[in-house]
Amino acid sequence: MLLYIVRRVIMLIPILFLISIVSFIVIELPPGDWVSNYITNLRNSGIDLQEEEAARLTAIYGFDQPSYVRYGKWMTGILTRGDFGWSFQWGKPVNDILRERLPFTIIISFSALILSWLIAIPIGIYSATHPYSLVDYIATILAFVWVATPGFLLAFVSAWLIFRYLDFSPLGLNSTEFLDAPWNTAKLIDRIKHLILPIVIIGLSGTGATIRVMRANLLDELKKQYVTTARAKGVPELTILFKYPVRIAFNPLFSTIGWLLPAIISGEVIISVVLSMPTMGPALLRATLAQDMYLVGSIVLILSSLTVLGTLISDIYLAWADPRIRFDATGK
C-alpha cells in the first residue's frame, strides 16, 4: 500500500511540473511584460516613475533576463517562500488574494461534489434496480437537458426566480444587512442560505454523468452469479443490494473523480462569477480582463493542482478500498 502511494506521488511530479510550465506560459502570453505596462500606465496617469525604480522592478521580476530564468524565479518563490508574485491590479501580493478566496473555493467545490453524490447515488441505484421505469426515463431525460444547459444560464435563471418568488437575493455571501454585522445565528443562517444555490447548481452539473456511471456499474453487478446465489439462498432483496453490488458499484465512482473534479472546478469558476461569490472565479475573471497575468497564472496553477491532488486522493482511496488495484499496481 505504502509502495503504491509513493509510486502515485512520484508520478504526480511530472504532471505538476507540466501544470507549472503551462501556467507560466499563460503569464508570458500577452505581448509586452507587465512591468513595462505598469510603468506606462503610471506615466499615463501622471505619476512619474524614477528610472531607478523602473529598473529595480524590472530586475526583481527578471524581465531583463530570458524567460526560463523568470520561470525559475517564480517557481523558487512558490516552492521556498510560498510567494506567487505580485498582482498589480489589486496592488497586493497574489498570496493575500489566494488566502482570502481559496478556502471558499475549496468549501464550495467539496460540498458540491458530496451533494452531487448524495443526489446521484440514490437515483442511480433506483434506475439500475428499476431499468426502463418512469423514474429511470425521467432521470435520463433530465440528465440530457442538464448536460446541455450552460451552468451560468442555470445559475442566472434560478437566482432570478428565487429573487422574484422568494423575495431573497441569493447573490454574494451575505445579504447587505449582515455585511458588517458581528457573527450570530441570524448571520450564519443567512450565510448558509446564500451558499445553497451555488452548491446545488455546481453539484448538479456532475450529477447526470454520475447517475449514468452508477446505473451502468450496478446493472453489471446485478447480473453476476453471486447475486443469483444470494437470491436463491433467500437473502432479502434489499440486503443483497446494499451488502454487495452497491458497495462494489461505488468504486468506479471514485475513479471518475479524475474527470468530475475538473468539471466541478470549472463550474465553480463560472457560477461564482454569476452569483458574485468571493471565490477564485470572479478573481480570475477580473484578472483576465485586466491582463493581471501573475494572478491569472497562479489561479490556473492552483486550480489545476487542486484537481490533480483530488484525483490522487481518490486513487489512494480506491487502492485502499479495492485490493485488486493495489496488487496490480505494485506488481505483487
Next chain:
Amino acid sequence: MTVQQQTKQAAQGLINQPAGDLDAIIEEQLDVKSERYYYAKQWQLIWWRFRRHRLAMLSSILLIFFYLIAIIPGFMSPYLPQTRFENRQQSPPSKVLIWDENGSLQRPFVYALTRVLDPKTFKYIYTEDRSQRFPIRFFVEGDTYKFWGQWETNRHLFGTGLDGPPLVLFGTDELGRDILSRTFYGSRISLSIGFVGVILSFFIGVTLGGISGYFGGIADEIIQRIIDFLLSIPALPFWMALAAALPRDWSVTQTYFAITVILSIIGWSGLARVVRGKLLALREEDYALAAQAAGASQPRIIFRHLLPGFTSHLIVSLTLAIPGSILGETTLSFLGLGMQPPAVSWGVLLGDAQDMVVVAQQPWRLIPGAFVVIAVLLFNFVGDGLRDAADPYAN
C-alpha cells in the same frame, strides 16, 4: 461491380452480423429485401439503422433547419441585427393574434404599439392601437442586405412589410434591436464555431492519436501523458487564461479563429484517445498483418486499411464533441472574454443581459440561451443515434 467484389462484400456483411442473427438472416435470404441487405455498403447499413431512430431523425431535421438559419440569416430574420427601432426599446415580444376584436378568425396579424413612460416606475408601458391590423406576410420587403455577401436584396422570409409596425417575436433590447434577428445572426458564429473547432481538433487528434496508436513506444508514452494532463486540468480557467492573452484590438475574424484554437487545445485529447484505442485494436487484426506482409507502406496501412475501420466511430465522437465547443464559446463570450460586440453570437447576446435587473424586467432577453440548450441537445441526440447506428453489433 465485379462478381468478386460482390462476393467479398456479401461475406463481409455476414461476418459483421452477430451470431444470433445468422438464423434470421438465412430465413430471410429469399427476400429481395434481404438481398439488398447483403449487398448494402457499410454506410447504407448505418443510414438504414439511423433512419429507424426517431428522436435522432427528428433532431437531425431540426439541426438542418438551425444551420439553414445560420447560412442565410439575412433572409430568415425579418430585420438586420443592427437595425434599431426608435420608441421600441425594451419592448416585450410582439403578440401575434389570429382573432380580431369581433372574434372572427383572421390570418396572423399584429397591432401597432404606442409607448408611454410611466412617471413613477420609469418603465415603458406599451398599449395596442387596435384601429388597424397588420397581417404577417411571407417574402416581404425590408432592410437591404447582401445574400451571402454577393447579391443585394431586401426580401425577408416573413415580416409586416415596409409600412407595418416592427414585428419583434422575441422582443427588443435596450437599443431597440430585434432579439430574434440578432439570435438568427448570432447562430452564424455560435453554430459554426462548433464545426470549425471540431475540424481542428480532428486533425490534431487523428494525427497524434494515430502516431500514438500505430507506432507505440516512447511517442505513445509522451502523447498519453499529455492527454492525461489535458484531461486532468479544469478547462474553463485554462480557456479564460488563454482568452485573456488575446489582443483586444483584433478583428472579429481573428478573434473567432483564436477562440476556435483555444477551444481545440483541450478538445483534441478526447478524439486522440478514440483514434489510439481503435488503432491499437485494429493493428492486431489479420488483415493489417496481411497488408504488411504484402509490402504496403505504413501510411498506406493506416489510411487505406485501418482508418476506414473506425470512420463511423470518429464521426460519432466528432458529433458529440461539437456541443462542447458551442458551450465553450457561449460561456467565454458571456464572460466578455470570447467574441466581442459588435460581433453577434448567442454568448454575446446573453452577456448583454448579464445584469439581474435587466433579466427581471426583460425576461425575453434569455431566449438566445434556449437556442444554446436546444442546439446542444439536438447534437447529443443525433450523436447518440449515430452511435447506435454505427455499431454493427447493435440489434
